[in-house]
Amino acid sequence: xxxxxxxxxxxxxxxxxxxxxxxxxxxxxxxxxxxxxxxxxxxxxxxxxxxxxxxxxxxxxxxxxxxxxxxxxxxxxxxxxxxxxxxxxxxxxxxxxxxxxxxxxxxxxxxxxxxxxxxxxxxxxxxxxxxxxxxxxxxxxxxxxxxxxxxxxxxxxxxxxxxxxxxxxxxxxxxxxxxxxxxxxxxxxxxxxxxxxxxxxxxxxxxxxxxxxx
Amino acid sequence: xxxxxxxxxxxxxxxxxxxxxxxxxxxxxxxxxxxxxxxxxxxxxxxxxxxxxxxxxxxxxxxxxxxxxxxxxxxxxxxxxxxxxxxxxxxxxxxxxxxxxxxxxxxxxxxxxxxxxxxxxxxxxxxxxxxxxxxxxxxxxxxxxxxxxxxxxxxxxxxxxxxxxxxxxxxxxxxxxxxxxxxxxxxxxxxxxxxxxxxxxxxxxxxxxxxxxxxxxxxxxxxxxxxxxxxxxxxxxxxxxxxxxxxxxxxxxxxxxxxxxxxxxxxxxxxxxxxxxxxxxxxxxxxxxxxxxxxxxxxxxxxxxxxxxxxxxxxxxxxxxxxxxxxxxxxxxxxxxxxxxxxxxxxxxxxxxxxxxxxxxxxxxxxxxxxxxxxxxxxxxxxxxxxxxxxxxxxxxxxxxxxxxxxxxxxxxxxxxxxxxxxxxxxxxxxxxxxxxxxxxxxxxxxxxxxxxxxxxxxxxxxxxxxxxxxxxxxxxxxxxxxxxxxxxxxxxxxxxxxxxxxxxxxxxxxxxxxxxxxxxxxxxxxxxxxxxxxxxxxxxxxxxxxxxxxxxx
Numbered sequence: 001x002x003x004x005x006x007x008x009x010x011x012x013x014x015x016x017x018x019x020x021x022x023x024x025x026x027x028x029x030x031x032x033x034x035x036x037x038x039x040x041x042x043x044x045x046x047x048x049x050x051x052x053x054x055x056x057x058x059x060x061x062x063x064x065x066x067x068x069x070x071x072x073x074x075x076x077x078x079x080x081x082x083x084x085x086x087x088x089x090x091x092x093x094x095x096x097x098x099x100x101x102x103x104x105x106x107x108x109x110x111x112x113x114x115x116x117x118x119x120x121x122x123x124x125x126x127x128x129x130x131x132x133x134x135x136x137x138x139x140x141x142x143x144x145x146x147x148x149x150x151x152x153x154x155x156x157x158x159x160x161x162x163x164x165x166x167x168x169x170x171x172x173x174x175x176x177x178x179x180x181x182x183x184x185x186x187x188x189x190x191x192x193x194x195x196x197x198x199x200x201x202x203x204x205x206x207x208x209x210x211x212x213x214x
Numbered sequence: 215x216x217x218x219x220x221x222x223x224x225x226x227x228x229x230x231x232x233x234x235x236x237x238x239x240x241x242x243x244x245x246x247x248x249x250x251x252x253x254x255x256x257x258x259x260x261x262x263x264x265x266x267x268x269x270x271x272x273x274x275x276x277x278x279x280x281x282x283x284x285x286x287x288x289x290x291x292x293x294x295x296x297x298x299x300x301x302x303x304x305x306x307x308x309x310x311x312x313x314x315x316x317x318x319x320x321x322x323x324x325x326x327x328x329x330x331x332x333x334x335x336x337x338x339x340x341x342x343x344x345x346x347x348x349x350x351x352x353x354x355x356x357x358x359x360x361x362x363x364x365x366x367x368x369x370x371x372x373x374x375x376x377x378x379x380x381x382x383x384x385x386x387x388x389x390x391x392x393x394x395x396x397x398x399x400x401x402x403x404x405x406x407x408x409x410x411x412x413x414x415x416x417x418x419x420x421x422x423x424x425x426x427x428x429x430x431x432x433x434x435x436x437x438x439x440x441x442x443x444x445x446x447x448x449x450x451x452x453x454x455x456x457x458x459x460x461x462x463x464x465x466x467x468x469x470x471x472x473x474x475x476x477x478x479x480x481x482x483x484x485x486x487x488x489x490x491x492x493x494x495x496x497x498x499x500x501x502x503x504x505x506x507x508x509x510x511x512x513x514x515x516x517x518x519x520x521x522x523x524x525x526x527x528x529x530x531x532x533x534x535x536x537x538x539x540x541x542x543x544x545x546x547x548x549x550x551x552x553x554x555x556x557x558x559x560x561x562x563x564x565x566x567x568x569x570x571x572x573x574x575x576x577x578x579x580x581x582x583x584x585x586x587x588x589x590x591x592x593x594x595x596x597x598x599x600x601x602x603x604x605x606x607x608x609x610x611x612x613x614x615x616x617x618x619x620x621x622x623x624x625x626x627x628x629x630x631x632x633x634x635x636x637x638x639x640x641x642x643x644x645x646x647x648x649x650x651x652x653x654x655x656x657x658x659x660x661x662x663x664x665x666x667x668x669x670x671x672x673x674x675x676x677x678x679x680x681x682x683x684x685x686x687x688x689x690x691x692x693x694x695x696x697x698x699x700x701x702x703x704x705x706x707x708x709x710x711x712x713x714x715x716x717x718x719x720x721x722x723x724x725x726x727x728x729x730x731x732x733x734x735x736x737x738x739x740x741x742x743x744x745x746x747x748x749x750x751x752x753x754x755x756x757x758x759x760x761x762x763x764x765x766x767x768x
């Protein structure tokens with residue numbers, strides 16, 4: 001698998017966000033893109049597209065993020081977007097058991113379109129700040145991720161800004177572009193001078209705790 | 215804060231009155247229709263009175279509450295703009311308004327102070343309670359546009375008042391419930407915008423809502439009553455509805471929970487009831503995401519029961535099948551839109567459609583990626599796609615002219631984005647041969663983002679809809695209905711063919727399946743859709759040419 005490289009332009013990677021309605025797909029993207037959070041985002045209808053340049057280890061890549069509608073009936077419209085994705089992020093809400101059970105269906109869609117080998121599958125349990133309302137334990141999540149053969153499992157809180165950068169850093173690390181490189185922090189100034197660029201190699205204030213490395 | 219202060223200085227007279235009193239005016243019991251009337255012409259005095267005495271519950275939309283003092287002020291406004299006749303295309307008069315406020319401000323300074331602080335907060339919201347600022351529009355941009363557009367609204371309202379008067383209809387205390395019979399003139403008036411505080415009534419009237427309601431008197435309440443006594447909570451769709459309630463208009467104050475409120479906003483309660491009732495009324499649709507936006511907007515202009523019936527009308531008459539569980543109506547409408555683009559925007563068409571797919575009708579079954587962006591335009595009737603005032607102007611036309619408006623507006627948006635699209639295209643061809651994949655993504659992004667900046671509705675109306683020489687303005691409802699029928703039957707045939715051939719092809723070789731799919735495409739492409747209204751030479755020739763080409767191929 002490799003990103004689409006054309007001429008001198010950046011290597012581009014297509015990432016599709018899947019998962020039930022209201023689990024926090026849009027919120028995850030917004031936290032990553034703008035480092036902000038609102039209690040409520042407008043429901044996504046159809047597909048939203050965003051793109052972001054990312055720096056890591058002296059390399060620059062372009063991420064194309066496809067945010068999808070979560071309601072079941074929209075599933076029939078989405079496959080064409082999964083078809084050539086490099087990364088599929090399947091999100092569930094740790095306070096909602098049903099959303100956890102549904103990830104099987106989304107993963108099945110991904111495997112139908114991409115096969116087992118051609119896609120980096122990530123399972124993300126969001127809203128882990130809501131400790132009292134938790135319905136899915138971290139262990140359950142880890143186990144499922146293993147069964148589904150996901151490359152990355154992580155719990156996040158888009159509200160607290162927890163583990164979101166970490167998620168994208170781990171995704172980037174799994175891309176072929178970064179397979180043989182070590183993490184050399186990038187010149188900070190450079191990264192900050194470009195507004196549309198996220199430098200995920202610097203250690204931010206965000207407290208990071210990695211989930212299991214399955 | 216310094217920004218809003220300077221706003222008051224430079225635009226004070228225009229801006230301040232327009233966004234008064236939202237949220238505060240919300241009655242404590244349903245219906246939760248916010249009071250647009252107060253805020254429309256900006257009578258500051260009514261802000262004050264509104265805050266001191268909450269409006270009593272009222273079974274009609276609260277638009278009626280105009281008082282005589284206001285009327286006097288209205289006139290002083292209007293006289294200034296009387297000269298602006300039919301020609302609304304220009305920027306219009308920019309004569310500063312005289313301040314209509316002093317007439318009624320006779321309250322204690324204490325009250326004034328609280329009023330002022332509330333007004334300051336409210337200055338970030340428009341007259342419907344939506345936040346002025348968005349990702350694509352700054353509050354300053356909003357305010358400077360609004361200072362002109364609000365005057366346009368005043369001029370248009372005066373026109374409507376004249377029209378009603380000439381037609382012998384009453385404005386019914388600024389809440390007319392009858393409108394003149396359909397005519398070219400009325401259509402033009404509707405296209406130029408229905409006065410905001412008449413909108414609910416006008417939509418209801420033009421969509422023939424009362425007819426529908428009369429046939430089903432009491433049904434809405436009955437559904438809700440049955441619900442209370444039985445299965446609430448275990449309904450199939452209640453969970454999915456619940457998850458979207460607070461994700462409908464999080465930026466609108468009527469849908470926001472105030473920090474000191476323990477009870478949820480009335481709007482949210484109404485929204486829940488309408489959506490639940492609808493899911494019971496029409497189980498074939500149940501609840502489909504995007505309906506929350508339709509109902510949410512309706513509730514800002516109509517009471518609950520009417521909003522319910524309008525949703526019934528929208529999902530059956532204007533967007534048949536679009537919200538059904540299989541979303542087939544979405545696919546059909548996107549197929550129709552693609553045919554329209556092919557016919558009316560050929561340049562754009564060639565960019566989104568690879569040649570081999572364009573030749574036959576394959577795009578009707580394998581819709582191009584762009585359609586997932588445009589699908590949401592239809593599902594939510596442009597709510598959230600274009601800024602709110604533009605959405606409302608589209609809705610005015612939708613209820614008067616029916617669904618072909620949605621196709622026309624879609625074509626208009628694409629046409630208006632041409633400049634941006636071609637800028638990218640040139641850039642692309644100069645540096646290297648365009649890469650189809652990159653180009654697709656670029657187009658998707660432009661088409662997705664461009665409409666969000668269409669703050670001024672007249673950008674669409676004056677630059678496209680009112681231009682006679684733009685060929686797709688010939689599109690009418692009959693054409694779209696015919697087109698929908700065609701796409702429906704083509705998609706159905708395709709499905710039947712593939713089911714039939716597909717079973718055999720699956721068990722045989724690749725070559726066979728390739729042949730099978732060619733066979734299907736050939737069989738289905740024999741029927742080419744020809745646009746009736748475009749018999750103006752060129753288009754007619756195109757469709758004949760296509761037919762001849764096919765006969766030859768065979």
